[in-house]
Amino acid sequence: MNGNGAPPRMGDATTPSVSSTGTRTKLERGRGALGPALELVHTGRAPTRAVLTAELGVTRATAGAVAAELEALGLIRVDSRPGASGGTAGTGGAQGRPSHRLSVAEDGPVALAAQVHSDGFRAALVGLGGRIVATAPGKVTVSADPAQVLGAVVRAGAELLAESGRRCVGAGLAVPSAVAEPDGTALNPLHLAWPAGSPVRDIFAQCVKAAGIDGPALTGNDVNLAALAEHRHGAGRSAQHLLCVATGHRGVGGALVLDGRLHSGSSGLALEVGHLTVNPEGRACHCGGRGCLDVEADPLAFLTAAGRSPGPEVSLLQQARDLLREEPEEPAVRAATEELIDRLGLGLAGLVNILNPDRIILGGLHRELLHADPERLRAVVADRSLWGRSGGVPILPCTLDHNSLVGAAELAWQPVLDDPLGALA
Structure with a gap:
């Protein structure tokens, strides 16, 4: 121990005398x-x-x-x-x-993680190793005012921190929108009804500071962060070129992790895979196109294809999951499943041709579609992709619960991983 009761540290002037x-x-x-x-x-x-x-x-x-x-x-x-x-x-x-x-260390510091999606928002404390230490109950009402929503989720996180007594290394936020760099603006938070170009990073940082939470406050796209979490702690471990495609509560997103680092492009906007056309005669998309993966393979598309009217009681993702799990052989549900698998497979095949990943992981409803008929999905990808025919690309389900939350925490943990002494001094 040194003079203040702390263990000796590397290079600390109070370290006991060294013999050589x-x-x-x-x-x-x-x-x-x-x-x-x-x-x-x-x-x-x-x-x-x-x-x-x-x-x-x-x-x-x-x-x-x-x-x-x-x-x-x-x-x-x-x-x-x-x-x-x-x-x-x-x-x-x-x-x-x-x-x-x-x-x-199970009792070590934590990061505050926050996630906002079209059907709600949630806060959590996440330790090293991707361990979720505590979560606040998810909220189901998302205001069109980003400052109101981010203020509420940060307050929920601050309450968790106060209850835990843990040191906080920083805060990370996952949002269902492309986040432009270096400004940290959400360019297309369409499913949140937030204004395009909302300065979410600045708003989040202000809320974090106002709550008295130490450390940096960082923001990223939810699927990017899910991919990062899966690469470090889940189904993407050891992959060199990892492609993640997922549909959450609305829309479809994608991410690419190359040699352990997210590929975000020149300004943070890479891998907007939701706007690949998979059905030229399909539904109108928010981007101005038609038949995009974003509107052809998300929970709303599944419910619509199955002839079900979405209800307000639970999230669209949960309604789609429940239908797929509880009535998989009902004719309309089976037809909808096959339709979405075929659309998803077409999109994945195009991405395989362009990116040549060594592993694909699927999240959200896409994970459920993979479980429902893995051979059909893999066959579509193999048939429509040049590299798929030469041996196939492993297609696996994401394995982490709340992977976007864990990924948001990874943003806050990164400065500590880069320089533990400097970040915790």
Whole structure:
């Protein structure tokens, strides 16, 4: 412990005397590995100190110092007793040698995550590892005034923080709209009835500051953030070129993660896949086109194709899911399922031809359609895509609950992952 009762830190002037300059040099050199090490534990890729040593390419001593520093910061836990099989051949650990297990700190800091969609909004606290620590009850009324909605969701998050007593590293917001960079404006929040170009990042930041919440306040598109969360913690792990396509409560979105980073284009507007034409004679789209994926393969399109009138009692997504799960063999429902699978497959095939991903993950209603008839969907994609015919692209369901919320938290966690000491000083 140092003089104020805190554990010794790398390079801290109060660190107990070091017996050699070489040892201190190792500690200082290890500071540059803190961020990469934290990301490895955060994403589950370094379950033991032996694996951490191999992944970082450092000595066991340096890896031990790095792990100890992250533990002193309250971010990870190092099991005090080594367990069996700490490393394997090819990962840098001695075969069968016991190694200390590493895990994220269950009582550590959290990020405030917020999500707004056409049928409601929700706040949550999310720890390292993508763990949702607490959620506020979802609200089902979304005002046409973004400041009113964002103020309400931040207040709900502030209440969660007060109840938890946790330190907050920052806040992230997921919205169903393309978010232009660098201004953070929502260009097309059509399903929210918000004005085009609403300065959602500035409004969110003001609400966060007014609530007395520390850390940065960041904003992103909901499907982009879902893809980021799935890549780090869910069905997209280990993919190098990950394509995510999802329909939430209204509309269709897409995202691409390349080598662990979101591909957002020159101004944050890449992968607006909802406006691919999949039915030239189809429904009129909000963009001015006709037959776009956005209006041909979302929950409203499914309910309409099945001859059902949407009700006000629950969200459109929930109504579509319930119908698909409870009456899958009813003729109209089956016909609607096949129609939407074919439309979705056409869109995916075009994206495969352009992007050549090594994995596709589907969320929202699209995940349910995949479960309903996986062979039909995969056959459409393979038949209509050049690369699909050469072996096919794995098409998998998203696996995380509330993945857009988890992704919103990833925005707030990123500065900590980049520089743990600097972000938490």
